[in-house]
Amino acid sequence: MSSDVLLSLSQKALQLLQEDADKIEKLIEVQMENLTTRKCPLYEEVLDTQIYGLSREIDFAIRAELVQETAGKQILVKLERNLAALYEAMSQNKE
């Protein structure tokens, strides 16, 4: 019984973190699509802030032993990869 509770709490925690990551993912996609049409200088700052917030959530979930370190870090790694691709595309667009 106790492991069932733990499992469901862990699943819920991972799901919440993934939802937050998906929101940031969407922000990145929107900016990718609008690369040539319009630019918002605050976008970078908003993305950085959101990713920092998510990294704190993930760090907390790992420390609270709700989420395994690898699973938590994986969410961030994927986001950061996409963010790097956005910045790359933005800088090519500038040239």
Add this chain to the structure above:
Amino acid sequence: MSSDVLLSLSQKALQLLQEDADKIEKLIEVQMENLTTRKCPLYEEVLDTQIYGLSREIDFAIRAELVQETAGKQILVKLERNLAALYEAMSQNKE
């Protein structure tokens, strides 16, 4: 048994959040003590960032149903009150 697991997870979560709040509290105290001797213009930004990070952790813990909303918000309210006192003291010190 299952409620024991939940209770211990909740207690651990609250303890982690309180530890993070205490670290910010210490930053505020240090700045209070150094009010007349030296000023660091980045202090305000560091405090804001730290409090934002903590607010995201607390929000996550509430959504994951690890921590009650009132208990979580209480930690932030107390910190923000101390931060307001610091800014008040800083502005009086400027006059």
